[in-house]
Amino acid sequence: MVRRYFSSTNSMNICIASFCRAKELLKAEAVLVDGIKLGVVPDVVTYNTLIDAYCRFVSLDAGFSVMHRMEEARIVPNVVTYNSLIAAATRYRLLSQSIDLFDEMLCRGVSPDIWSYNTLIHCFFRNGRPNEAYNVFRNIILGETMPDVATYNIMINGLCKNGYVDNGIMMFRNLKRHGFVPGLDTYNILLDGLYKWRRWGTAKRLLLEMGQSGYVPNSITYTTVMKGCFMCRKYEDAFDIFNEMKSRGYAFDSFAYCTVIGALLKLSNVEDAYKCMNHMVKTGMELDVVAYNTLINLFCKSLNFEEAYRMLDELESQGLECDVYTHTILVDGLCKAGDIKGAERHLRKMDMMGFFSTLVAYNCFLDALCKTGWIEHALHVFNSMKEKDGFTYSSMVQGLCRVGRFRLASKLLLKCVSHGMPILAADKRAILSAYHSSGFKSEIKAFRSKLRVP
DNA sequence: GTAGGGTTAG
Structure with a gap:
């Protein structure tokens, strides 16, 4: 008591x-x-x-x-x-x-007050409604409440995350005109946005400018840049930053470990990922949901489901709750281990949980169905999916080409392009080579011209 | 009491 x-x-x-x-x-x-x-x-x-x-x-x-x-x-x-x-x-x-x-x-x-408006702006951006966010911002500028630094940070972050990275840069450049000097946090926000959209050159210039303004990078800067390097496949640079962080005495936190383990897994370097995990566990740091997800992913990728489920139990016994990432990692793990039925059961469970989006989990499942050759089942799932993206179409197109149904494959690919979704060169190639091997020369021409004019 | 770095799929 x-x-x-x-x-x-x-x-x-x-x-x-x-x-x-x-x-x-x-x-x-x-x-x-x-x-x-x-x-x-x-x-x-x-x-x-x-x-x-x-x-x-x-x-x-x-x-x-x-x-x-x-x-x-x-x-x-x-x-x-x-x-x-x-x-x-x-x-x-x-x-x-x-x-x-x-x-x-x-x-x-x-x-x-300004906190309320800032929160509302963030809310619209987070829900993918940049126009409404911008309206709130404009009303602040035109009204009596003065914007503060957080307003601009939230705006720059929201613009970048919603794909308006150039507007984000512009707002950053205009900060001084509004009487604000960009702080380290503002630099970190813009850097993250630039890396997300692969604006490697601009990010590099911004880092230089940040140093010239006398700012010393903090651990957020380091993690952001490290992630950016991994995304741009500059692995050497990323690991240099990893080492620099250690040598300069920055405490390696959960964010940094998760970034590195995640990147190593993408490179299929399970061995080093395990080493990294051991370091992390040795420091005795408290694991949160993201850290658990990262480790569960590591065990799934090495097909050690016993350990993965043990981690899941540990997560829950700590009073934490699994999130959409946890479940998606498990669905993908089950798919990759060939347990399609198990993955489907888990997906049904996810549907009942009412997540904001289960798109990634469905994409994993659809891809597994296509690769296993269960094309009818895959088409059924594809048609029932309310939300689709480039990944969805890509898996379906490749799957259809594999069983020779390239007419439907090309129809889907064109639909994907007309919706403004990015497509892989591999998908295009799969269709063209399928037409080639079947001798449909005129169809190749038509397909090519349609692709050029979406 | 707001914002900013880490985890999922082709």
Whole structure:
């Protein structure tokens, strides 16, 4: 039992906040109970602290129930209360909840502040709605609330993540005109955006500029650049950064380990990935869901399902919850191990869980069906998929070509192009060589010309 | 109390 003696609400709030930061919610609640017994009255800050912690570590609903308790105690929610809830809804990708909360805040006469607007902008970007995000930004610029550095960071990040990387660069260049100097965090955000869109040259120039401005890279910069190098297949550079980070005394954290293990697995270098994992485990660092996912992927890739499932148990016994990555890794693992039925059972389970998207898991499954030659089953799955991307079409096209159904394959490929999705040169080649070997010369010509004019 | 680095598929 936690027992503390408070002279004021303020000291009780400080104590609750420190337990909340340590994810010790039960202890935080015990402090509140003790405080009330001693006659210390909780205020809006007390409840806001708890709401934020419950949203972060338990669920949005848990946050709502604290808000309910707060109102029962006749304490009126303020802008911070709503900002925490809107941010949580955004983290859980619940767009309509975020918007409803924003409206509710306005209806109750709580004026949004710049934090509210920033959160709303982030919410729209995160849900793939850049136009609405931009509208909120424009209204800030035209209105009375002043944007702050976070507004620009969120804008640059959102623009880059939604494919408007040039607008992101432009906004970065315009920062000074708005009276802001880009900080290290702004550089990190833009760097990440540039690497995601393979803008290697611009990223390199930006890094140089960052150094000239006197900024010393932090561990976020290092991890970002390392990931960028892996993406651009500059493996030597990536491992140089890995070593530089160590030699300069940067603590290697979970982010860095996951980046390196993930990259090694993509290179099929399971042996070094294991070495890396052993280092990571030796440091005794606390593993989160992403770290567990990375290790589960490592075990799946080496077909050690016993260990993979043991990790899964460990994850849950730590009070963590599997996410869409965990399940997708398992589905892909089962597919690659030839257990198609097992993968399908797992997919059905995923469908029941209500994830934001199961596209990647379905793509893995579809690809396995095609490679196994179960083309009818694959077509059935393909047609039933509501969401498709370039990966989906590619697997299907290759699968159809393999069994000689190149007319349907070329139809699908053209559809893919007309939807603006990227296609692989290998898919084109598969169709052309299939036409070639069957002697359909005129069809080759028609296919080529259609590809040129989408 | 907002944002920024790590994990999945062809």
